Amino acid sequence: MEKIYERVSFTSKTSPTGYCPGCGHGTAHKLFARALEHFNLRDKTVLVYPVGCGGLAMPWINVNVIGAAHGRAGAIATAIKRANPENFVISYQGDGDLAAIGTAETIHAANRGESITVIFINNANFGMTGGQMAPTTMLGQTATTAQSGRSLEEHGAPLRMAEMIATLDAPKYVARFALHDAKNILKAQQGIMKAVELQVKGEGYSFVELISMCPTNWKKSPAECANYIDETVLKAFPLGVFKDVK
Amino acid sequence: MEKIYERVSFTSKTSPTGYCPGCGHGTAHKLFARALEHFNLRDKTVLVYPVGCGGLAMPWINVNVIGAAHGRAGAIATAIKRANPENFVISYQGDGDLAAIGTAETIHAANRGESITVIFINNANFGMTGGQMAPTTMLGQTATTAQSGRSLEEHGAPLRMAEMIATLDAPKYVARFALHDAKNILKAQQGIMKAVELQVKGEGYSFVELISMCPTNWKKSPAECANYIDETVLKAFPLGVFKDVK
């Protein structure tokens, strides 16, 4: 018998990620690490990781990383890539980070068409700080700062970053995938491959949003989370490729 | 003979605005002041004015005003209206303010659907600080920080805020007008009337972008500016109503 699925060669051999059981961050990490492996980019890679749960992977992934301040990964990635075009630059960000405090940095990196790959983990809440409402929280979903659930009147609708970024001229690839089951994970892997290849070829900015689960703060088992995504989250955040400039 | 056009009743009787000759800010002020007069709102009005040339009007307009920090008018207007729903709240902002440093505040006030009226003066540069490039500067247009002209590769394309905001669910009215000739000014006046009425009726968020001229920093006469808008600016920023929820 032959190994047909094994761990990414350069991630930790001794311990799993620091995430909670079933957390989508682990899945997302696996996917972009796989893409780096595929394109043989590991030794050129610079990963800009966020404040937020996504930062827990930093010793696990074994690529050169720089820890951004909350929300500022877009600016940091921009500048590193400009000044060091030989580096492969990924910015990895949560929804609190990318869609709340970092909105300006996100939009302007996209609008300038920086040659970076943005991986956006949308888990519909501020995971690390304990489940506060994010701009991406579902209507009706409860959060520690929206204890009777997000309401359209008070909080507005979940913010669709991918759609907004797709209105800009410069971005080359803007898409949304989900990470709650194998079928979707496979599609997400394809999307990430595409986004990575784009930077490899020097063609510009790509943005991959990944609908992800946070079992701990959603207060659901991973399996229940997967159902919640199917039944509720994907209604607010339709999957798809919003921009794909050849 | 009867007076068929006269000054707005509550603006300065003794001196004109502090703006340069031909500056679009004066025109924009006139239009929203007229709308306040029309709906008899002057005594309820709270004007959140920006850092930027737009701040020069503050003693001239004779409504209650609060000076925002650069970019923060969206947050300030949001909160004042929430806590003082009886006030009529306008946020008046330039393009450096609203579309650069204040991007996050702009988008989130819109996404929450705050019941405020946003007047956005897009004059394609940072006027007050001396003509630096703004996110809205034209491709090829020179600026003190883009001395050989804005380029698509280096700076990205002019940022279309109205279009981006129109992708959100909550905003009720999103439109772009221009201020460079009487015909367009009349249309802009209608749009502003509509936006003001919306808040009067308590129906939610409106966003009116006004393509404006900055003769001083564009280094053109007002008449040349008007031509530049017709020939160049309106190609990058098409006029129109992008959202109008009944």
Place this chain on the structure above:
Amino acid sequence: MAKIEIDKEFCKSCGLCVKECPKQIIQIGRTVNSKGYNVAEQTDESQCIGCKLCAIVCPDMAITVYK
């Protein structure tokens, strides 16, 4: 029968009214106001049709129109 009045202290000599007037009866004159601007003036009141375009375009509300 129509006419306009230009408030000299409000005019900044921007010339937008000159450009806009369909009858071409406004010009930048020789009178200088206290801020150093040459003030706009109507050349031929009799031709004025009271269309208000000059007033509408004036950024400083320097113009009042009568009809």
Place this chain on the structure above:
Amino acid sequence: MAKIEIDKEFCKSCGLCVKECPKQIIQIGRTVNSKGYNVAEQTDESQCIGCKLCAIVCPDMAITVYK
């Protein structure tokens, strides 16, 4: 002929592989790893078709698949 190997120290007992396996041959077992998690285990290797779905869904790359 196929089989999977689950790295006990990497498994966090999330149960996603259990949900995903088309043959329903994975369960959360009684073995507890050093972090206190009950580790997932394959119940019937003979039925495994090597579809990799379990490995694909595992957030922690605890599963290796052979075929």
Place this chain on the structure above:
Amino acid sequence: MEKSVLIAGFGGQGVMSIGKMLGYAASDAGKYASFYPSYGAEQRGGTANCTVIISDEEIGSPAVSKLDMLIAMNQPSFDKFAKKVKKGGSIIVNSSLVTSKVEDSDIAAFYVPANDIANDLGSPKVANIVILGAYIGLSGALSEEDGKAIIKKMLGSKADLLDMNYQAFDKGLQAVK
């Protein structure tokens, strides 16, 4: 009288709720009390601990260098904190999960198989109530009545569970007698 106890275990073991119950009970009994929690950065899978001080006077530091008592709910907690107990202090060891023994002869050791007792009672969740009982039996900072009163208060509407919890509490008390 000022008594400090550090309670430590895995995230899901109810360590924080024991600590808070002690605090509420002390407060209801008219005493000073402080509860000082410490969490890791990871939301799950880490360990959790809290320090509770009950006193008749205003409390100084809520995080003391030397403990009167340790409650070690799992092995890593025992390993990490046993050395922080002062001479003459005591350790309540959840012997269902902790295999080590207290070796320092100046420290009193009480082995309470809390999970086993709870399982025997038919409710694995009350292991922490067993421990609450053991603490009250030992520390002298609170009375049996204080303990029962707070259990009742915490359960609130779920009065049907009261009996089971009282039983767990009593088993804990007895285990250290």
Place this chain on the structure above:
Amino acid sequence: MEKSVLIAGFGGQGVMSIGKMLGYAASDAGKYASFYPSYGAEQRGGTANCTVIISDEEIGSPAVSKLDMLIAMNQPSFDKFAKKVKKGGSIIVNSSLVTSKVEDSDIAAFYVPANDIANDLGSPKVANIVILGAYIGLSGALSEEDGKAIIKKMLGSKADLLDMNYQAFDKGLQAVK
């Protein structure tokens, strides 16, 4: 020797360029020089002024309380700054636009109709060069040659305008002789 001059006028009168030319000239002549501009918040329509100091030694404050000289290009500037000139100092008044007279007998006054002279020369733009000439004629901080050299340098490729500018400069010089 340290000589201070404040040059003030409307935004479009070339006030800043006179100031800078003095600085460049002094620098070329191997002296210390400082040019300190002051603008209003409004981009246009306000007034502008700058202070230039030329010295043989390192310069202390670039914005002095008492001026050796004032160049008043318009009436508001005269009104605002005349009182800042020290006893024994002087004022160059652009008498084309300033109607007031210097009343303090301890201050020397030089009335130079700079705009009229420039208009006569056929180029309203050289009014500031007339003033430059007047300054050099009076202050003693720079020589005639320094002045002409800097005019030449500034004009650069536009050498066809050199003559006109020299004429303006000379008229300025003469006007204060």
Place this chain on the structure above:
Amino acid sequence: MSKEFIKGNEAIAEAAVRAGCRFFAGYPITPQNEVPEYLSARLPEVGGHFIQGESEIASVFMVFGVAATGIRSMTSSSGPGFALKSEGISFLAGGQIPAVLVNVSRGGPAIGTIEPAQQDYFSAVHAPAPGGFRCFVIAPQNVQEAADFVYEAFDIADKYRTPVYVLADGMIGNMMEVVELPKMRDLAELPSNDSWRFNKYNDDGSARILSTYMPMGELMQKKNKEMAAMYEAWEKNEQRWEEYMVDDAEYIVTAYGSSARIAKSAVKELRAEGVKVGLIRAITLFPFPKDAFAKLDYAKVKKMFCAEMSIPGQYIYDVQNAVLGQSQIIPIQTSGGVILETDMVVAAVKENL
């Protein structure tokens, strides 16, 4: 008044409500999350408003806007969040707007650690932002004081029309203690703000301008002088400190906030052993209680000790400036989430007897 066993962050939040706070905007950051969480549910119950801003910047400017309309308002955060609030704090000071800022501080610089520390001292006390203004700064040492000082902060803010900065730390925020919460204020009894809130038109119909922009140097300097005069008034009238066993003390320990309660335990322990040691606890940090140090009899004081959870030391600098070289001052410092321990203080004093 009944007592409650309550978490510091929640006590802070409830005390604010009782003080008449009706607006809060904030952004999540550990270790202060229960402040916004609690208020998100509580404020609507009393007719107030809670907004989770899109950032700390948005949040502090929301407070700026609402506080300027005369409604008692608060924001809270921790170290990195206060970096982002700094421009907004400058606007509150420059606009002379009363508001309450609560820093439940953690270790730094940068992200640092979420565990408690006292490393934001200089930032709070000397420079919450560029521009040379100050906040009134007050530092609770336990949950009771956290509630009391937040409650009082709203009155101080109104009295001086200034931002009041409550410098707590993650220890106070996250621990629970037995607390007597202050009484609910009747909004009708609060001081009137009609004379200054900017969204009221003047009686003659003219408008109000709230601007921090002063194009003319003279105007700006006038305002700076007024602010400086206010700070002098604070120094004269508002210095606050606690003395414990200072009268006959040959050794003085000084500390503020959480460190002070720990230092007090140490003083008790040392006194029990017969060491003549006393404690000066700074309660207001700005105005700094320099009178407490000025009135010491330095002929009697053999040595001083300054305990704080900051390395490099910060509080010690202001103590030095108050002691003016009249006594040696020995630092006792931890930082970055390492909690000061009673033993450390005891040991330091004993080593220096």
Place this chain on the structure above:
Amino acid sequence: MSKEFIKGNEAIAEAAVRAGCRFFAGYPITPQNEVPEYLSARLPEVGGHFIQGESEIASVFMVFGVAATGIRSMTSSSGPGFALKSEGISFLAGGQIPAVLVNVSRGGPAIGTIEPAQQDYFSAVHAPAPGGFRCFVIAPQNVQEAADFVYEAFDIADKYRTPVYVLADGMIGNMMEVVELPKMRDLAELPSNDSWRFNKYNDDGSARILSTYMPMGELMQKKNKEMAAMYEAWEKNEQRWEEYMVDDAEYIVTAYGSSARIAKSAVKELRAEGVKVGLIRAITLFPFPKDAFAKLDYAKVKKMFCAEMSIPGQYIYDVQNAVLGQSQIIPIQTSGGVILETDMVVAAVKENL
């Protein structure tokens, strides 16, 4: 070397390029606009990069990212912009990343005035952000020094792996003076950064982690101690000041930056009248040149004067802490864009003879 008559902001920008700066990000704000404007054209000429960030925050984090890759980088701004840069400065310090920050300061608080002032002293020197770290702070008094100090700042930054803060003001930024610009550095001669830049993989193939997050208190405290030790080394080795006619002086004026050149004029004037007065000018503000004050013979000094363009005073506080009560210190202050004048200093001294 030839001399040029050049504007302060441009001299700063050109000096940075000559020092090997190859990255700049900034956002417009008066009175420093010529720095980014100049560099937007100049940096591409030498193979460097200029980015106008979408805000000061984005700009400072752009510098954070690029400086962390070992490229000499700079940002500049003025008061309100430095408020927004504060979190980023904290990241530079926490990440031990060399970078140069230039504050062409103006009057505050809040928007304040665009005219020159020295009101950002505490912010620069004591607390550029929360978290208890410091920057190396150096203050030029004229355009020549602005160029020289910016040039040198890059070396200091590299030597200590720290942000270096050049505290200028709008007077220096906007005036033109005759300057000899420093020579163009050869990038190949700059110190190697291969040992620390985070985007280089280690020789054994392992990755580098640049993180300011220290979940464990002990780690954070260790780092804080290392930083504190560095600051002590600065205090020992890097204090810099200028003395002018101090030797026989009975009266001492002290000042820094623009105020110092004005004060020096005053000292000259007073000396001409026979007053025995001298000047101590602080050049480094952190480390503060306290040795300059420690070595004074206070038996001889009758009175001291502290001149600054800040009300309330800030620099004076550090002077007090250096003088430790050994002399009276009389403040001479303007603020908010009102320029200190030679006459004011002269008059103040004369009143106090």
